[in-house]
Amino acid sequence: MKIKRLLSQLVSDSIIESQVSKKLPTIDNFDVIIDRPKIAEHGDFSTNIPLVLAKKCKMSPQKIADIIIENISLNKSLSYVAFANPGFINFFIKNDYFYDELKKIQSQGLDYFKNTLGRKQKLQLEFVSVNPTGPLHVGHARGAVIGSSLYKILKLSDYYVEREYYINDAGNQMRLFNQSLIERIKELINENYHIEDISYPGEYLIDLAKDVSKKLSLSKGSQLNSKNLEKIISLALSITINNIKNTLEKLNVKFDSWFNESNLLDDNFFQKIVKKLSDDQLVFIKDEAKWFKGTKLGLEDDIVVIRSDDGGPTYFGTDLAYHYNKFLIRKFDKVINIWGADHHSHVSRIYSILKAFEINNEKLEIILNQIVNFKNDGNSLKFSKRNNVLVTIDELIDEVGVDACRFIFLSRSPDTQMDFDLKLAKLQSSENPVYYVQYAYARMCSIIRTAKTKQINFSNANLNILTHNDEINLIKKLTQLPEIILKCAQLRQTHHITNFSMELAKLLQKFYESCRVISDKEEEKHLSASRLRLVENSRLVLGYILEIMGMSKPEKM
């Protein structure tokens, strides 16, 4: 990345110099952007500045480029600068530069790929946050996978990141869930009991009821009272959350903090927040409910904060307190919430909360990932807890595998309403890009293993003799990863790194095909050692990438 800044500086200096010498007219501000051309013939880097300046200078791009190039002297890294139609300046970089970068990768390790985007800001990444009313199903997997990889990307980008799961253990859904559970338990302990209509009819609730009953020694004939009801509910919650944790663990998704919604009600915190808003004329009473005056803050409607029927807080109500807590108690500089698109209506509401508390709205970012259309052999699967058509993440992992599952989710932009065909994912598993990437990794491991058995020493081998096209292309690619990580961090997107992993794997395979690494011939000893050094560093880099993607690094396949 430094090279881009360097080239940009060279061009800027040249332009300023030309302005001083009156070869170019004076222009107030210009920004020299250095790109990577798509085609190798166009060099390693390019800039379109002649096109940008042409109109302002009233000169042809060719003329401007010639003037700029005149002042640029070649150096240790830069081998050649050329104009290209319709108005680009292309830069060709010496191999020596890339050898030096490769040495840096070797000596600095993961540090080489870091950037300073976050400037040590305290950032909270909140994701998954599914109600503890049952097992996680496939619909929740996308946000989980994206969040867990984004975490690693942001950490490499100089943010202090905390991953949080918000447990909605206090709302209406929880109440309905508990009611359903208790019905199931009544069914267990009373033969004649008939369940009429419950909100959560899923089978997993029967299992949970059995589990809870067993642990609390409830059996046929037991009576329910306020004391064991309380125990049932808290036990069920902890079991459910534990199951969610285990599922996420399997999916390689970890959290630093599990925040209970119910904590917001402790010490009257929630009530105090409502009181504060009432004092500010932002909460009022209507129809025996308390309302947040969203219309005063630019929303179309006012929103209920405290329900009229039982005086309990709504989801939005506790979210007021929750976001107050995030920004004004825990003082996060930045909060990123990853939500499913079904929460879309909530976005403007949350921003109105920030407005109410006078929090800069740039501090909150919401990533909405679009819904996933799960299919089985072309037929859409509709999910509903009611009809018990529910594919859990556990089942998904068993069917498709963690690595493939993660790769598929990571490789799509969150804005895409993606299709996920379970049958196709399984069927194509052997042809899946995920294995292509891992196979490249395994191959590199294999070469290193062979080298070790032959006791070849290569860690300081001379890199200058690596001049094959496929060697150079591979080295160049490795040095490109910092840019990709920065791009992912800036855009809060993960799919650029999966694309990159494919491209890198492809170059590794090409290199493998065209450049025999281990040789017993005496005259090829040096080349062999140099190539081993490249292989080892490529293996390390691909390993970092697999770690960011949360995938396994198979040494053999």
Place this chain on the structure above:
RNA sequence: GCCCCUGUAGCUCAGUGGAUAGAGCAAUGGUUUCCUAAACCAUGUGUCGCGUGUUCGAUUCACGCCAGGGGUACCA
């Protein structure tokens, strides 16, 4: 009605204000005395949904339209 997302190769999806729009899968043919053939090589496909505008330049930006999906609760 209003709000959001999407529309790119047969399928699943990347991509970008620029120089020849890409990948994987699928299809066809070829490659193995040699570090892993889960690999490699070769072959083909596009009105970038439609229209107008902004621009030296638009698939990319703006507006309009069409199509698909999601949302629009005193649920979360």
